[in-house]
Amino acid sequence: MSQSSSSSSTPSPAEGGDLVSNLDKLLKDFKLESEMVSPEAITLIQSHLEKGDLQRAISAISDTLRDIDNAPLNIAVIGESGAGKSSFINALLGVGQDKENDAHTGPVEINLERMKYEYKKFPNVMLWDLPSLGTTQLPLYEYLQKMKFGEYDFFIVISATRFKENDLYLTMAIRKMKKHFYFVRTKVDLDLNNLRTFKPSTFNKDEVLQRIRNYYVTQLEKANMGDTKIFLVSSLELSDYDFQRLETTLLRELPIHKHQKHHIFMQYLSTVAEVSIDERRDSLRKKVWLEALKAGTLATSLFMGLFSDNDIEKLEESLSLYRSHFNLDDASLETIAKHFNVSVQKLKANLMSPHLLSVEKDDESLDEKLLRYVEKFFPVSATVFYVEMIFCLQNYFLECVAKDAKVLLRKENFKDAVGSGPNSLLQHVRNDNGKSEAPSF
Secondary structure (H helix, E strand, O other), rough: OOOOOOOOOOHHHHHHHOHHHHHHHHHHOOOOOOOOOOOOHHHHOOOOOOOOOHHHHHHHHHHHHHHHOOEEEEEEEEEOOOOOHHHHHHHHOOOOOOOOOOOOOOOOOOOOOEEEEEEEOOOEEEEEOOOOOOOOOOOOOHHHHHHHHHHEEEEEEEEOOOOHHHHHHHHHHHHOOEHHHHHHHOOOHHHHHHHHHHOOOOOOOHHHHHHHHHHHHHHHHHHOOOOEEEEEOOOOOOOOOHHHHHHHHHHHHHHHHHHHHHHHHHHHHHHHHHHHHHHHHHHHHHHHHHHHHHHHHHOOOOOOOOOOOHHHHHHHHHHHHHHHHOOOOOOHHHHHHHOOOOOOHHHOOOOOHHHOOOOOOOOHHHHHHHHHHHOOOOOOOOOHHHHHHHHHHHHHHHHHHHHHHHHOOOOOOOHHHHHOOOOOOOOEEEEEOEEEEOOOO
């Protein structure tokens, strides 16, 4: 099978380089992520987060997750020319060789472009028949780009003979992209028929199939891919061998691949959200010291003592301001609770900021609660200036509000919004005692 001789683009152990390190270099600048979310959607979410508009951010995230749910899953079928890719695809599609929309079959691969087929057995799933790496005669990097490897959710790798160099390159590239693949050995019926004809006295069907399976297990283990699922199939005898097991596996695992789309998006979103929230928090933090100094000039004592009504009122104003900046005020929380289809009480139970200035323990006054916050920053026996005390409290309040904003943007909150399960904040949040509590809704 010929291939471009460009040694700089196609790694080969014979060229003196380690395949893994060569692939690392090869894929360094390759765009791995699928274009599952439009740049406009990302820009809109970022814009809402930068403005601190949590309500609109949550709404935009939910809309994006719905779009991901409605987008098709893309499965690429790859393998050498003559491995039986097209016959395999026709078997999956449930069409005969003479149907109008079947994949072309024949001894020679004629397509140099990828071909798309709708997998009607599974709604919203597309099968892509990719020409082989050898047929295109492209260097590996160019092949990955032209065939848009970053767009597929997972791969089915087809082989009909030995595990070849191109199989190794492509499977390792898939793994480097953190994608998943199934390995399918086709034409096992031909192998069995040949051995039955030429070695009838020693022929044992089960032993032959096990030898074929063991060979591929060994080859994949050598490449550190021993966890790969292997299926032995005949595209002409679908009731025999592993074809039905493969379809059952796809039926069972397709939702997992759909969930991975959510996971990838929410991982990306988590980074974007954390940066935006932290930037907004840091911007507000610049004003905290000025507010503390202002409060200190009006204080009747330089040192920390009991809190006056005026102190409490100022702290309430600061907390309300921070919550408002992050759309975590009571009115906003009511809207968010409706969005998540939970009560406001359950929503608040998983947040810190609504409870910072409320007394919820019979044996603790508000003064004692506030002093306990301050003790997070200073030893109990320390003499604390009033300005330091106000600064610590306001800073603590701001940090709690920012953490609450991150809690509400975590992926677990969007399950109901896209119809994929019961709504629950699975992440643990910290209560004001510093203990970890499991959210209750």
